[in-house]
Amino acid sequence: MAAIEVHELERTYRSRKGVIRRRRTEVRALQGITFEVAAGELFGLLGPNGAGKTTTIKILTTLLLPSGGSARVLGYDPARQPGEIRRRVGHVFGGDRGLYDRLSALDNLRYFADLYRVPVREKRARIASLLELVGLTGRERERVETYSRGMRQRLHIARGLLHDPEILFLDEPTIGLDPVGAREVRETVASLRAQGKTILLTTHYMYEADELCQRIAVIAGGRFVAAGTPRELKARVLDRTVIELETFGVAEPTLERLRSVAGVASIASETREQAEVLVVQSRIGAEIVPALLLELTGTSVGKVITREPTLEDAYVELVGSA
Ligand SMILES: Nc1ncnc2c1ncn2[C@@H]1O[C@H](COP(=O)(O)OP(=O)(O)OP(=O)(O)O)[C@@H](O)[C@H]1O
Numbered sequence: 001m002a003a004i005e006v007h008e009l010e011r012t013y014r015s016r017k018g019v020i021r022r023r024r025t026e027v028r029a030l031q032g033i034t035f036e037v038a039a040g041e042l043f044g045l046l047g048p049n050g051a052g053k054t055t056t057i058k059i060l061t062t063l064l065l066p067s068g069g070s071a072r073v074l075g076y077d078p079a080r081q082p083g084e085i086r087r088r089v090g091h092v093f094g095g096d097r098g099l100y101d102r103l104s105a106l107d108n109l110r111y112f113a114d115l116y117r118v119p120v121r122e123k124r125a126r127i128a129s130l131l132e133l134v135g136l137t138g139r140e141r142e143r144v145e146t147y148s149r150g151m152r153q154r155l156h157i158a159r160g161l162l163h164d165p166e167i168l169f170l171d172e173p174t175i176g177l178d179p180v181g182a183r184e185v186r187e188t189v190a191s192l193r194a195q196g197k198t199i200l201l202t203t204h205y206m207y208e209a210d211e212l213c214q215r216i217a218v219i220a221g222g223r224f225v226a227a228g229t230p231r232e233l234k235a236r237v238l239d240r241t242v243i244e245l246e247t248f249g250v251a252e253p254t255l256e257r258l259r260s261v262a263g264v265a266s267i268a269s270e271t272r273e274q275a276e277v278l279v280v281q282s283r284i285g286a287e288i289v290p291a292l293l294l295e296l297t298g299t300s301v302g303k304v305i306t307r308e309p310t311l312e313d314a315y316v317e318l319v320g321s322a
């Protein structure tokens with residue numbers, strides 16, 4: 001049995017807008033999404049802002065009812081058997097609040113353990129092992145207000161695991177963390193994966209998804225786009241070479257000419273620090289560079305880099321064509 005089964009899942013948000021002439025508005029956040037997560041799998045749900053990731057997680061964790069389709073979490077129906085699911089799943093949202101700042105990490109965990117009805121005789125050992133897992137052993141008596149955001153987020157993960165859930169939902173667990181904090185959270189997630197915990201993770205960092213996830217589903221605008229292992233998704237762009245050209249702004253007509261250079265599969269423009277970087281996917285390898293530079297005559301070009309495609313290139317391709 002799959003740990004999570006989502007079949008043609010739909011969700012429409014209905015709200016009223018306007019003060020004087022109130023109109024009904026509808027947002028079709030999920031328009032028939034299907035995927036499965038196996039037990040013990042670390043599964044990534046990826047997609048641009050507004051894709052429907054958080055909506056999906058809220059339905060699976062029983063915080064929101066679906067409008068159509070079906071879902072099963074550990075065999076239970078979130079709409080009909082929410083109690084069965086709540087007992088067996090944990091969730092952590094990125095940028096989560098809801099820790100008691102004036103209390104120590106230990107007191108926070110003790111408090112939530114009581115709230116989640118962790119049996120008294122298991123409480124102490126469970127808290128100790130969770131502190132170890134999230135790398136906070138030795139710091140547990142310090143007040144949470146003195147914690148870095150990375151430490152807080154790891155404490156949130158410990159909180160989400162207190163009732164020993166079979167599945168953990170992590171919605172953008174590294175959002176807003178500095179690189180070191182984010183790496184520590186990834187290490188925590190990786191050790192959970194090693195323990196065989198079923199995890200559904202969302203992130204906007206493709207590097208993170210590639211490093212952590214065993215399988216990925218990409219959704220956009222409430223619709224399913226693609227699913228597979230990171231390697232399978234990358235294979236879609238594997239015959240390509242990526243050329244990054246650092247420029248300082250390129251006019252649209254030039255961009256159009258570049259797009260029509262023989263061998264160009266796609267061009268995306270990214271702003272990085274002071275420069276505008278043109279990310280060119282080439283079907284003919286690095287041989288394409290002189291032709292590109294020819295079209296850029298008269299434009300100042302900085303660094304030119306040739307590299308293998310990454311999951312991010314595959315993602316941009318998938319979502320761009322969705
Ligand atoms: N409570 C709500 N009322 C109305 N519309 C909503 C509500 N919550 C979400 N939406 C809309 O539903 C769609 C999906 O939102 P959702 O939060 O699931 O996306 P997401 O993939 O989690 O995006 P992000 O990457 O920005 O977190 C968006 O268009 C959003 O504006």
Ligand SMILES: [Mg+2]
Pocket residue numbers: 053054055171
């Ligand atoms: Mg979200």
